[in-house]
Amino acid sequence: MPEVVTCRSVTYINNKTAASLTQEEIDLDTCYEDNEIVIHVHAAAFNPVDLLSQGFMCSYLVSSRPKSYGRDYSGVIVRRGKNVDEKWQIGDKVNGAQAFLVGQSGSMSDYLVLNPSKQCSISHMKPINQDIQGKYDEFTFDAAWPLVFCTAFGILTNYGQKFGPDSRILVIGASTAVSNAFVQIAKNYMNVGTVVGVCSSKSVEYNKKLGFDYLATYDEGPLIESVAKVFLRDLQKEKFDLIFDSVGNNDFFPVLDKFLKPRSQNSYYITIVGDGKLKYGSFSAMGTFWMASRILNPFRSYNYKFGLFSPSERAMEIGNKLISEGKYKPAIDSVHPIEDFKEAIDRLSSSRAKGKVVLKINN
Numbered sequence: 001m002p003e004v005v006t007c008r009s010v011t012y013i014n015n016k017t018a019a020s021l022t023q024e025e026i027d028l029d030t031c032y033e034d035n036e037i038v039i040h041v042h043a044a045a046f047n048p049v050d051l052l053s054q055g056f057m058c059s060y061l062v063s064s065r066p067k068s069y070g071r072d073y074s075g076v077i078v079r080r081g082k083n084v085d086e087k088w089q090i091g092d093k094v095n096g097a098q099a100f101l102v103g104q105s106g107s108m109s110d111y112l113v114l115n116p117s118k119q120c121s122i123s124h125m126k127p128i129n130q131d132i133q134g135k136y137d138e139f140t141f142d143a144a145w146p147l148v149f150c151t152a153f154g155i156l157t158n159y160g161q162k163f164g165p166d167s168r169i170l171v172i173g174a175s176t177a178v179s180n181a182f183v184q185i186a187k188n189y190m191n192v193g194t195v196v197g198v199c200s201s202k203s204v205e206y207n208k209k210l211g212f213d214y215l216a217t218y219d220e221g222p223l224i225e226s227v228a229k230v231f232l233r234d235l236q237k238e239k240f241d242l243i244f245d246s247v248g249n250n251d252f253f254p255v256l257d258k259f260l261k262p263r264s265q266n267s268y269y270i271t272i273v274g275d276g277k278l279k280y281g282s283f284s285a286m287g288t289f290w291m292a293s294r295i296l297n298p299f300r301s302y303n304y305k306f307g308l309f310s311p312s313e314r315a316m317e318i319g320n321k322l323i324s325e326g327k328y329k330p331a332i333d334s335v336h337p338i339e340d341f342k343e344a345i346d347r348l349s350s351s352r353a354k355g356k357v358v359l360k361i362n363n
Helices: 048-056 138-142 146-157 177-188 201-210 223-233 253-259 285-296 313-324 338-349
Strands: 004-012 020-027 037-045 072-080 093-097 111-114 122-124 168-172 194-199 214-217 242-245 268-271 304-306 332-337 356-360
Touching: 004 338, 020 338, 037 138, 048 338, 072 111, 072 138, 072 146, 093 138, 093 146, 093 313, 122 313, 138 313, 138 332, 138 356, 146 177, 146 313, 168 177, 177 194, 177 201, 177 313, 194 201, 194 223, 201 214, 214 223, 223 253, 332 338, 338 356
Parallel strands: 168 194, 168 242, 194 214, 242 268, 268 304, 332 356
Antiparallel strands: 004 020, 037 072, 037 111, 037 356, 072 093, 093 122
16 A cells, blocks of 8 residues: 655745645655655754745746745655665655755655765764754754754865865854854864854854854954954964855955965855845845956955855764764754744844844644
8 A cells, every 4th residue: 555644844935935734745765866865854944045045036027836945854764776876775764955946856855865976965874972962852863963064164175175183264254154164073073173253242252162162252352353353363474275255244355364374275265145245035135246256256355255065975074073072063053843944044044143043843
């Protein structure tokens, strides 16, 4: 007998419609191909890209079919195709991040169907070190980090830079979830000598505990002056190998040569946002123009990259390993049952979330 189940999903139609909880009946024995697995999702996490993607979905350009939220997930494999690699077996606990732009492939559903050879940001969950697990169950904990970890890992590994004890990195936006992963990878996996963070004065103590060696504040005077104090006092004017921006900032470009090593030394300015702070649900043509002009400008004196989520099974395996060793702890802001998805979206949209907003989908 076929096993027909109800699959709930958090979806939207376009940028003018509110999110809703929709459902459909699916047959677990026929809903996948020979190269796919079916995951019973226990938890999934929101990312800013979920709301940004919806913001691009103009009603006159997209279909009226429901579109799913969610990249991060954790759950249990309940079906596998006959051509799937033997390392993925029914009953395995897995977590990962979906690489998709828009459609019905989001992770905020009871069941997620994917090809693990193409959706490579997937790994077997490892036992969580008890010193860092805190109050969260393993599925909630492991849904909170795949996308931000893979993004941060890609920033540190995809551009040919070799980091070590003599390296210096500046992180603009130390309190974001991506920067949270970034500093822990840099300090606890790559052994980077000095990581300087920029944050509010209220977040200094919090970010010190994550591993930042020095913190500069943006709300106690001009940002450049605050970083310059650290640069002169603590770094003895040794320039940065990498400036990583996770919030959207353009203050440094007029004086970049004073802080960033020469382009010939393979230094980089890498942003995952652009020149301005994210505005959920809206599109900034001017911000896109300035970012494009920096990327395409052949006369710029510095290496500039726009970093994106970098799917990687290796990154997932390293993340799970660091968690099992107690060397990486993702930031979780709040956890909501799937029925309270609107509260979760409101929390993410508020820009006050300190860490990932997680939906608990199944126990």
